[in-house]
Amino acid sequence: MRTVFIISIFLFSTSALSFTCPNIRLDKDFPGGKPVNKAKYKTMQSARVQNQDLGICYAYSAAQIADAVRHKRQLEKGKKPDSRTASPVFLAVNTRAAWDEKGLYYKSNGDPHFPFEGGHLCDAFETAGRLGTCPKDKMDTFFDSNKLNEETFFEKLLQVEENLKIKRNDINKIFVKEVSEIYERPISEKENLYEFFVNKATAVKDSITGRNNEIVACTYSAIDELYDSFKDVFGDAFKINRFLFKKFFSPDMFDNTFEISFIFQAICPKEDRLKVNTGSSCNIYDVKKSIASGKSFPFTQKIIEELKADSLPVGISYCSKILSRGPTYDGITTKTSSSLKFKKTENGKNDCGNHASVITGSRWNPKTSSCELLVRNSWGAQCKSYKKHFPSKKYYKEKNPDKTLSQFDIKCENGSIWIDYKALEKNVYRVQHL
Amino acid sequence: MKILVSLSLLIFSINVYSFIPKLVTKKINNYKVEISINCKQKCHASEAVEKLTKEHIQKVRPYVFGGKAVGDVICRKIFKAKVKYYKDNKKNEQHFCLFKDGSYIPVGEFDYIESELAAKK
Numbered sequence: 001m002r003t004v005f006i007i008s009i010f011l012f013s014t015s016a017l018s019f020t021c022p023n024i025r026l027d028k029d030f031p032g033g034k035p036v037n038k039a040k041y042k043t044m045q046s047a048r049v050q051n052q053d054l055g056i057c058y059a060y061s062a063a064q065i066a067d068a069v070r071h072k073r074q075l076e077k078g079k080k081p082d083s084r085t086a087s088p089v090f091l092a093v094n095t096r097a098a099w100d101e102k103g104l105y106y107k108s109n110g111d112p113h114f115p116f117e118g119g120h121l122c123d124a125f126e127t128a129g130r131l132g133t134c135p136k137d138k139m140d141t142f143f144d145s146n147k148l149n150e151e152t153f154f155e156k157l158l159q160v161e162e163n164l165k166i167k168r169n170d171i172n173k174i175f176v177k178e179v180s181e182i183y184e185r186p187i188s189e190k191e192n193l194y195e196f197f198v199n200k201a202t203a204v205k206d207s208i209t210g211r212n213n214e215i216v217a218c219t220y221s222a223i224d225e226l227y228d229s230f231k232d233v234f235g236d237a238f239k240i241n242r243f244l245f246k247k248f249f250s251p252d253m254f255d256n257t258f259e260i261s262f263i264f265q266a267i268c269p270k271e272d273r274l275k276v277n278t279g280s281s282c283n284i285y286d287v288k289k290s291i292a293s294g295k296s297f298p299f300t301q302k303i304i305e306e307l308k309a310d311s312l313p314v315g316i317s318y319c320s321k322i323l324s325r326g327p328t329y330d331g332i333t334t335k336t337s338s339s340l341k342f343k344k345t346e347n348g349k350n351d352c353g354n355h356a357s358v359i360t361g362s363r364w365n366p367k368t369s370s371c372e373l374l375v376r377n378s379w380g381a382q383c384k385s386y387k388k389h390f391p392s393k394k395y396y397k398e399k400n401p402d403k404t405l406s407q408f409d410i411k412c413e414n415g416s417i418w419i420d421y422k423a424l425e426k427n428v429y430r431v432q433h434l
Numbered sequence: 435m436k437i438l439v440s441l442s443l444l445i446f447s448i449n450v451y452s453f454i455p456k457l458v459t460k461k462i463n464n465y466k467v468e469i470s471i472n473c474k475q476k477c478h479a480s481e482a483v484e485k486l487t488k489e490h491i492q493k494v495r496p497y498v499f500g501g502k503a504v505g506d507v508i509c510r511k512i513f514k515a516k517v518k519y520y521k522d523n524k525k526n527e528q529h530f531c532l533f534k535d536g537s538y539i540p541v542g543e544f545d546y547i548e549s550e551l552a553a554k555k
Contacts, residue, residue: 055500
């Protein structure tokens with residue numbers, strides 16, 4: 001009789017869902033080994049919990065997937081995964097697709113907003129595949145040795161850029177006069193100064209002997225000056241030597257948005273980077289595809305399908321307000337194949353709190369007879385942020401001192417949050433996976 | 435002399451980056467929060483918990499983008515304090531809001547207070 005009852009409960013529980021909810025954790029096993037972890041590889045077992053500083057959540061997610069790809073290779077070879085972690089900021093500054101057109105506009109609104117803040121996970125992952133990833137420790141050492149952090153580092157760079165603009169204008173003035181003499185027309189401000197001088201000057205080298213060398217020399221003396229201005233700002237802590245600076249520096253910098261990526265690639269040269277070998281490219285499963293699938297809870301089903309298939313974390317774009325407002329929050333008002341609209345605040349501003357994180361597990365919760373997904377956030381190894389709605393063991397015990405604690409009551413573990421699939425589905429608008 | 439300078443630099447750098455938070459749980463304004471042990475009766479960190487309002491949250495909204503945690507922005511923008519970085523022995527990271535008087539609080543506590551304030555009508 002009891003067996004029949006259990007079987008019927010099991011059948012009811014699975015039939016209540018239109019998909020299976022496997023017990024998977026990529027970071028570690030379930031407490032006491034129960035339920036059994038169905039993950040083929042625990043590709044996140046040595047991943048650190050990170051705390052983002054800049055608005056580059058997409059790069060944090062891409063960096064974690066890139067690390068998981070490397071760790072999976074190591075596990076497949078029977079090795080223990082290393083503890084090295086990819087630097088998200090390195091990925092962000094080298095992801096051109098993530099850069100907005102406004103560039104650096106510290107002065108325009110009185111607050112730093114860096115052009116690579118906000119972006120897509122797959123773009124950053126493509127950068128990881130193309131350039132490799134920079135070990136986070138290496139970037140951190142650079143910041144630490146300058147007594148800076150990610151935010152103050154870029155603020156300093158903005159100061160350099162301000163100086164650079166002044167210098168560029170000076171160079172422009174001098175060269176406009178020179179070029180006007182050579183070409184009998186003024187140089188446009190939008191023209192690429194480097195190409196204009198070096199390439200076009202080379203073309204007329206024979207007819208105007210000597211001019212080319214002079215112009216090239218002027219351009220490179222400007223690079224020397226720029227190097228000196230970096231030294232002024234950062235002092236001896238600026239570790240890049242003059243030779244390296246000139247070797248990698250592109251004089252295009254004088255005409256284009258500040259090329260921070262060059263500096264980062266010099267700080268973390270190719271030989272120091274970690275290769276991310278993956279046969280598969282990054283795929284986007286958006287609202288359009290989810291609707292076309294005709295499935296119920298399409299994002300949940302896609303996440304689980306990918307978790308099961310690859311043992312790799314799955315990226316999500318979602319409304320982070322769910323973390324502070326709880327499972328009843330619904331941050332998306334319209335989700336159709338042609339329109340995606342987010343909830344607005346009383347004064348008409350976006351309320352959703354658009355964010356990117358990775359899913360690193362799923363579990364069947366017998367207490368709620370529902371499926372839960374494990375969201376690994378980038379707000380540090382802590383559960384204080386979520387304690388109102390997603391309590392950790394400590395906060396659950398504080399609130400419910402007389403209740404017996406089950407692992408399924410614990411909703412937050414070291415910065416990762418278990419969220420019911422129905423609540424998460426309402427707030428997800430994109431899944432990115434390999 | 436050179437060795438002495440190098441040694442003092444080394445000690446200085448160790449001091450800068452060996453922040454180990456020491457916290458106690460306190461009830462402030464009905465919020466049960468963890469706060470630095472050096473905060474006796476009143477300190478800047480406890481005052482921040484007392485002072486934080488819905489209006490403050492509204493004020494920082496424009497700066498919360500790209501998945502930034504609201505607590506980090508509150509620390510920097512509202513209280514003009516510094517974000518201090520802590521790494522545990524596994525290099526897991528956590529941010530703390532460090533005030534001028536040396537008191538500090540995990541920035542996650544500001545996230546929590548924000549969610550409590552939002553729940554109030």
